[in-house]
Amino acid sequence: MTGYSDLAERLRARGARAVALQFPAGLKRKAGVIAQFLKEQGFEVIVSGDPCYGACDLARETLGYADVLVHFGHTPLGDPDPRVIFEPYRVDFDPEILKNAIPCLKATRVGLVTTAQHLHLLDAMKTVLAAIGVEAVTTRGTRGCGEGQVLGCSFGAARVIGTEEILYVGTGVFHPLGVQLATGLRVVALDPFTGEVQEVNAEKFLRRRHALIEKARSADQFGLLVSTKTGQERYEMARGMAARCSRAILILMREISPEELVNLGFPAYVNFACPRLAYDDQVRFPAPVLTPQEFSILLGECLFSDYRIDELT
Amino acid sequence: MTGYSDLAERLRARGARAVALQFPAGLKRKAGVIAQFLKEQGFEVIVSGDPCYGACDLARETLGYADVLVHFGHTPLGDPDPRVIFEPYRVDFDPEILKNAIPCLKATRVGLVTTAQHLHLLDAMKTVLAAIGVEAVTTRGTRGCGEGQVLGCSFGAARVIGTEEILYVGTGVFHPLGVQLATGLRVVALDPFTGEVQEVNAEKFLRRRHALIEKARSADQFGLLVSTKTGQERYEMARGMAARCSRAILILMREISPEELVNLGFPAYVNFACPRLAYDDQVRFPAPVLTPQEFSILLGECLFSDYRIDELT
Numbered sequence: 001m002t003g004y005s006d007l008a009e010r011l012r013a014r015g016a017r018a019v020a021l022q023f024p025a026g027l028k029r030k031a032g033v034i035a036q037f038l039k040e041q042g043f044e045v046i047v048s049g050d051p052c053y054g055a056c057d058l059a060r061e062t063l064g065y066a067d068v069l070v071h072f073g074h075t076p077l078g079d080p081d082p083r084v085i086f087e088p089y090r091v092d093f094d095p096e097i098l099k100n101a102i103p104c105l106k107a108t109r110v111g112l113v114t115t116a117q118h119l120h121l122l123d124a125m126k127t128v129l130a131a132i133g134v135e136a137v138t139t140r141g142t143r144g145c146g147e148g149q150v151l152g153c154s155f156g157a158a159r160v161i162g163t164e165e166i167l168y169v170g171t172g173v174f175h176p177l178g179v180q181l182a183t184g185l186r187v188v189a190l191d192p193f194t195g196e197v198q199e200v201n202a203e204k205f206l207r208r209r210h211a212l213i214e215k216a217r218s219a220d221q222f223g224l225l226v227s228t229k230t231g232q233e234r235y236e237m238a239r240g241m242a243a244r245c246s247r248a249i250l251i252l253m254r255e256i257s258p259e260e261l262v263n264l265g266f267p268a269y270v271n272f273a274c275p276r277l278a279y280d281d282q283v284r285f286p287a288p289v290l291t292p293q294e295f296s297i298l299l300g301e302c303l304f305s306d307y308r309i310d311e312l313t
Numbered sequence: 314m315t316g317y318s319d320l321a322e323r324l325r326a327r328g329a330r331a332v333a334l335q336f337p338a339g340l341k342r343k344a345g346v347i348a349q350f351l352k353e354q355g356f357e358v359i360v361s362g363d364p365c366y367g368a369c370d371l372a373r374e375t376l377g378y379a380d381v382l383v384h385f386g387h388t389p390l391g392d393p394d395p396r397v398i399f400e401p402y403r404v405d406f407d408p409e410i411l412k413n414a415i416p417c418l419k420a421t422r423v424g425l426v427t428t429a430q431h432l433h434l435l436d437a438m439k440t441v442l443a444a445i446g447v448e449a450v451t452t453r454g455t456r457g458c459g460e461g462q463v464l465g466c467s468f469g470a471a472r473v474i475g476t477e478e479i480l481y482v483g484t485g486v487f488h489p490l491g492v493q494l495a496t497g498l499r500v501v502a503l504d505p506f507t508g509e510v511q512e513v514n515a516e517k518f519l520r521r522r523h524a525l526i527e528k529a530r531s532a533d534q535f536g537l538l539v540s541t542k543t544g545q546e547r548y549e550m551a552r553g554m555a556a557r558c559s560r561a562i563l564i565l566m567r568e569i570s571p572e573e574l575v576n577l578g579f580p581a582y583v584n585f586a587c588p589r590l591a592y593d594d595q596v597r598f599p600a601p602v603l604t605p606q607e608f609s610i611l612l613g614e615c616l617f618s619d620y621r622i623d624e625l626t
Binding site for chain 1: 333338341342344345348349352353357358359360361362363364372374375378534536538539541548552559560562563564565566567568569572573574576577578579
């Protein structure tokens with residue numbers, strides 16, 4: 001546990017006596033070991049056991065029982081509570097893997113974006129690209145993001161970059177899809193672990209979302225799902241839409257789960273919480289779950305041709 | 314929706330403008346219809362979509378967006394918030410069904426207990442029993458319970474009744490088991506829908522709990538699960554036990570779910586939230602989940618021969 005001695009030092013330096021710990025699902029297994037270490041170091045420890053998917057979901061209630069909250073695995077959002085310590089979680093890969101992207105790139109000047117766990121490799125990635133004649137440009141993201149960093153709900157570091165092509169380095173398909181839809185640019189995605197490279201094509205995604213809006217059109221009632229999580233609150237936006245649509249009912253939920261949507265039994269929902277819920281979890285939901293803009297399209301307030309990826313700002 | 318005109322009247326009478334609604338799982342399907350009715354009556358409406366299993370789990374956060382919370386299906390606990398309206402949910406049956414219990418009763422004077430949804434039939438049940446020579450005795454329960462009412466976490470209406478035999482009228486096996494373990498008396502359970510009658514035998518239950526304590530004994534760490542729900546908070550009790558056991562780590566959770574216990578990966582847990590979680594949901598949990606008293610037995614602070622059913626007071 002020498003890796004956490006430094007954390008214990010910092011906690012002592014700020015005079016913390018009771019410490020709350022919060023982990024995203026993938027790091028939760030570390031809770032027992034870190035909690036035990038801090039307890040043996042003389043701290044009173046309480047772990048937040050609730051699900052957590054981002055810095056938008058700070059364990060306020062758990063912090064209520066402690067002096068400090070240590071939030072693992074995410075970078076701070078906006079203007080964070082000074083009682084929260086953000087502990088990064090770095091995931092390494094060999095930057096040479098970026099050479100795999102070359103055959104797929106068309107420009108010699110590209111925007112470069114990645115996710116929080118790879119940010120420490122940003123300069124190394126640029127160096128590899130420069131050595132083969134590609135200038136990689138980065139800019140600071142929105143929603144508290146660092147240089148070159150995108151979130152699943154915020155693609156600002158791609159939008160304002162001033163290139164015609166973007167290289168996304170990271171896993172999964174959602175982030176590069178979001179970058180493509182947020183910027184309208186050509187986006188190449190590189191998985192730094194498998195080395196796989198692909199150009200993003202949003203067409204299938206857009207067709208699916210279009211079909212979902214049409215399916216929701218016949219619903220006689222819409223549940224507008226509002227979250228209370230620290231960085232996901234779009235209550236006023238939802239309230240405005242509920243006032244404009246007589247068939248819309250506000251629903252407040254902490255965790256938006258398929259089970260509870262089944263229990264509520266609404267024929268369609270609109271998601272004002274984490275944008276990725278509507279996109280990633282649709283297959284698990286019992287009814288269409290639209291984004292706020294998709295609901296606006298359904299209500300005739302805007303056109304599908306102006307489709308935007310849902311982002312939190 | 315004439316059935317809810319009266320509710321709208323009462324809401325207007327207390328000057329409510331924004332109304333929060335909360336339902337247990339079984340009644341959640343009514344949310345859409347009731348919310349729509351109240352919205353058409355001119356109220357701003359917000360539904361709590363989170364899971365709810367009792368009046369111990371008031372939707373405080375949803376109430377934060379409204380003037381009044383209407384909580385359906387449960388009776389108030391203790392000293393309730395004056396901004397909460399409790400709307401009972403009555404479930405009828407034919408009181409004549411109580412005659413089914415006669416062959417199984419040994420005494421001519423029995424204690425009578427039931428659950429919230431059948432309380433309105435208490436006098437009718439007594440009358441049926443009296444007509445066949447059985448005096449049914451009731452007393453007011455603990456934890457805000459009415460005359461003859463037990464909860465899954467509170468059996469006071471059975472404990473102080475002064476008879477040697479108890480008749481439980483209701484569904485399920487947990488409540489009569491709790492009554493038996495809380496009182497040590499002979500308990501007869503009658504399901505008022507199927508008419509089935511049985512004498513409660515807690516032996517198998519106790520054997521299972523004993524085996525679970527033994528299984529947990531080898532754990533190198535215990536997660537002490539604390540809930541933040543309005544009527545389930547036993548933080549100080551958990552904190553005291555965490556201080557007495559170096560292997561115990563406090564974990565705060567809103568919903569104690571099998572998935573999150575898997576993610577946390579502790580080899581054993583102790584449940585300070587709703588007592589029924591440890592009993593009813595053990596089969597769904599990945600590791601032993603003990604009651605606080607069972608953990609005391611494991612720590613050698615008390616004996617299994619003094620086993621008590623876990624209750625909230």
